[in-house]
Amino acid sequence: MIVGGQGEASPEHGTPFGQEFIAASDQALINAAKLGERDAFEAIVLRYGPEMLRYAQNMLSDNGAAEEVTQDAFVAAWKGLDTFRGDSSLRTWLFTMVSHKVVDQRRRRSIAPAQDWVFDTAPAPLTDDPETRVNNENFLSELDLALAELPYRQRAAWLLREVDGMTHVEIGRILLITPSAVRGHLVRARATLSERMAAWR
Secondary structure, three states, rough: OOOOOOOOOOOOOOOEOOOOOOOOOOHHHHHHHHHHHHHHHHHHHHHHHHHHHHHHHHHHOHHHHHHHHHHHHHHHHHHOOOOOOOOHHHHHHHHHHHHHHHHHHHHOOOOOOOOOOOOOOOOOOOOHHHHHHHHHHHHHHHHHHHHOOOOOHHHHHHHHHHHHHHHHHHHHHHHOOOOOHHHHHHHHHHHHHHHOOHHHH
16 A cells, blocks of 8 residues: 555654544545645555555456555545545545545456455454355355356445445445446346345245
């Protein structure tokens, strides 16, 4: 990423990085970042970077490319701080940035099917039953393949809704489509996944 880790000393203040920003509101962070406070922006990166990276990984199926577009998104956000007017949440604005970078990356190359399960950061509960464990792994693998086959916007809308818990309005802002279009993509994505996963009901 473009910033240092938590606990590093701030050259301007000589205090551990981010102590005064850890519990700050998004609005306080963006206001401080607009004034040139790098620690505030680093706190934003720590707060939203992991889920933005996960989204990019699931859309690109390439960890290296995902890290690149996430970093590029934060660079664009840092340079464009003055363009953030609060019309959407800070999280939605940042996801819009990374979504645009994902689209740019996809235009530059052919996208391979996803290799990593979408919920790698939230694994299924552990079980001592070998049969249950195998069934869970098979289910996740099959769902991963089904997601990889969805059209781009259906997959993006499903991930943003089901994984990141965003509203139709927020997803529309990120994908540059109307909330009604988001609903349509979600309906089609869910129908496809339901049909594909029928054997697991």
